[in-house]
Amino acid sequence: MMRLAFVSDIHGNLAALEAVIADMSHRKIQCVVNLGDSLSGPLLPLETADRLKNLPWLHVAGNHERQVLRVPIERQNSSDAFTSKQLNPMTRHWLAEHADPCDARLHQAQMWPQHLGDDVALCHGSPRSDVEYLLETPVGESARLASLAEIEERLAGLVPGHITLLACGHSHVPRSVRCGSDLLIVNPGSVGLPAFEDDHPHPFSSFHRIENGSPDARYAVLEKSDGRWRCELISVPYDHESMALLAEQRQRHDWAHALRTGRMPRA
Template identity: 70%
Template sequence: MPTAGRMRFALVSDIHGNLSALQAVARDIAHRGIQQVVNLGDTLSGPLMPLDTAQWLRQQAWLHVAGNHERQVLSWPLERQIASDAFTIGQLDGPSRDWLQSHTNPCDPRLHRGEMWPERLGADVALCHGSPRSDIEYLLETPVGETARLATAAEIDERLDGRLPPHIRLLACGHSHVPRSVRTTSGLLIVNPGSVGQPAYDDDHPYPHSSYHRIETGSPDARYAVVEQRGGRWACELVSVAYDFEPMASLADQRGRPDWSHALRTGYMPRP
């Protein structure tokens, strides 16, 4: 909640069922005296602790935007789902499914106009999971070959697709797992808090200049961001939180996911 006439809140994203990382981030947020938290989606999907993560989050007064994995878990037939999504839906109980279903659709135009929770975030704040036009589109990164570079100003503008009204001064996004902040020439601050629970992954989704790419942060730390309005402008602090990742990595090993366990221990994807 805003205090002393200022807006200040935390952004988290891409928890992916990593309860240990989530609780470490929540403790750091509480230590800073921040009461308002916005979760930008991809909350449960993965081979870790989806049900326990959902049950823990249901006890928090956080705001939630759905990610692409929420859509996939809840609406795709089982034969279309990737292993992480299929595992997740098989773990969830009825109340947790209902809670996940209640997350705000990332394509809801009210999110892009600052009309969602203005009293809690500010009327000049917009939210999405990927980009304003798609929950599976990177906003601040462009895959090229086996890596992803910072998107150009022209690429970012094209992905914004004219969907933000001029009064929006802060746009929060997730999806790419890369902690980053970019300020456009118009003064719009775009913040991706990075991933709470999955510091590296690979993807074979086709892009114009890439058929396979890796996202790697190079650290097992959990990531989030703090945003604050200062003198009429939004500012951002990207935060890295060390936590005991070994229990989650061992759990991934037990679930037959050595790719996840390597990423959780190192922040890199395994190489052949």
């Protein structure tokens, strides 16, 4: 029997990360995979990186790793720019070593066979883009569950037929979906940021909100028994007020509201 844990979208929230680590310690996890967006935000990016470096986890790069490392700081958004200014050369090197999701989606078996097996694939967003949701579709100012046809289009033949578990992040929405009889797709949700606003353009939306409605930290445990994967989506309460106060000190009141409530403030 194989028992894996997946985390994603920590966003520098060290208090939430510590709560998840403590919760995992009781669950006999064999391997933990971090699906990216680990540091970006106004909280504790360097301290979070230092904590993660000391864990025997596998890491996939998210869009914010790419943006922090490759986009000139003057073109970065405020969360990425704050993070970029905090990072030292050693931490940047550590980030650069994270698996590229374009490789991870196809070559998982070759990369980490002793940990995950050859039927598990990873991506941060979707297999074709680190900024595309796989299981949600933004429509207007919110996001709905993606249809099966939409999910299949986003898979676009990029996941080999022998894959039975595909783990993704990016949307911050904890969800598991079966695609056909053989493929389970899991998003563990966000460890550190339960709500956000995004103006990245989508076919049916130019601005949308993701809101989980709870400040809890999220992650997922996957167990393979008798050839099939079972998913448990886990919600962990933690001292979110400490992180909300820190966001306020950084003049990020939108983050403070999201961290306290799991919702975005309205004007």
